[in-house]
Amino acid sequence: MNELLLYFFRAHSALRGVGLAVTLLLFTQCGGASPADEAVAEEEVHARAAVTVGRVQPDTVTDVLHLSAVTAYPAKDVLRATTTGYLIAPVPVLGQRVGAGQTVFTLQTKESRTLHLDKLTGDPRLHFSGIIRIPSPRAGVIATVDKLAGDYVQDGEQLGTVYDQTRFGFQLDVPVTQLRYVRTGQHCRITLPDGRVLEGVVAEALPAADVSIQTQRYTIRPVGKVPQLPENLAVTVDLDKTAPQVANTLPREAVLTDETQTNFWVMRLLNDSTAVKVPVKTGPEQNGRVVVLSPKFSPHDRIVLTGNYGLEDTAAVKLTR
Structure with a gap:
């Protein structure tokens, strides 16, 4: 009987020792992070995308x-030779x-040059000197000169063109699908290639x-003073499709899209550390800001402005100033 009690006592002591060893092992593994674990955790922090945020704001x-x-110069005159002959100086x-x-x-005329009739104009019996003058039918500016002094020209050949600058304007080609937005008398803005804007x-x-x-x-007529511009210069014309309205907008860089822009x-x-993807329906863009039609964001919602490119849904981020 005593030997049986001694056996159970020794077995109980052995089990307590094993439990203590397991407890110490678990404590060692869970009680503190190793340097390697700390490095991994620090790397995860640095892997977060650095972003800046902003909020929607109402704009007109x-x-x-x-x-x-x-x-375009719609009023132009082509000056042509009215007879066959030689062009004499001065040429414009x-x-x-x-x-x-x-x-x-x-x-x-060639007859005049051959007979030197231009030098005999003092004779009152000679009513034809062979000198033909070609005037401009209207006031304007010389746009092209196609012949030089001394050139021999045929009857009807083009000598040059005169543009009426008072009729200067712009030719606007409107797609038939957009005709409802354009009407006579409508004001518009004309942007020149150098950035200047005309009314x-x-x-x-x-x-x-x-x-x-x-x-x-x-045909679009400029309003006010217009700089000297050549014909066929490409410009951009902006026409208002709707009346001004107040809408919530975001900077252009805050709105992302796919390759098809659909x-x-x-x-x-x-x-402060998580960003989620929110589909939006956009409206017109103006001055670098895009109208957000839906959903309706709260003024307290924080929207990622920079660092958002390539972020997946529910992305880990880090705020920067």
């Missing part, structure tokens, strides 16, 4: 139609201003459409 925006146009130069009825080109008004619609590209041409979304912060 207008839906704008952007179209291309070109400068490009950019020279001429008045209505002013002689621009002077021709001498303009839609003057008239030409009663013809381009069959191949289905556009209708309008789906749009923003990254919204759930907390």
Whole structure:
């Protein structure tokens, strides 16, 4: 009986020793992080995307139609030779201003040059000197000079052109799908290639459409002083499609899209370390800001502005200032 009690006592002591060893092992593994574990944790912190955030703000925006146009001088006169002969000096130069009825080109017939009739004009019996003067039918500026002094020209050959600068304007081709947004008398903004902006008004619609590209041409007259511009200069014309309205907007860089630009979304912060993907429906863009039609964000919602490119849904982030 005593031997049996001694056996159970020794077995109980052995089990207590094993339990103590297991307890010490678990304590060693769970009680503190090793240097390697600390390095992994620190790497995870550094792997978070550094982002900046902002909030939606109300802005007054207008839906704008952007179209291309070109400068044009619709009132132009082509000066042609009225007979066969030689062009004599002086010949006008490009950019020279001429008045209505002013002689621009002077021709001498070949008979006159052969017989020297131009030197016999003092004879009152000689009523034809062989000198033909070609005037400008209207005041304007010399746009092209196609012949030089001494050139032999044929009857009807083009000598140059005169542009009426008072009729200067822009030719705007409007797609037929956008005609409802353009009307005569409508004001618009004309942006030149160098960034200057001119005010303009839609003057008239030409009663013809381009069959191949289905556009209708309008004439736009500039308002106020206009710089000297060449013909066929490409410009941009902005016309307001809607009246100004107040809407919530975000900076352009806050709104992300796919390669087809059919789906749009923003990254919204759930907390200081997590951003989630929120699909949005966008409206017009103006001055670098995009209208967000839906959903309706609260003024307290924090939207990722920078560092959002390539972030997946429920991404780990780190706020920066």
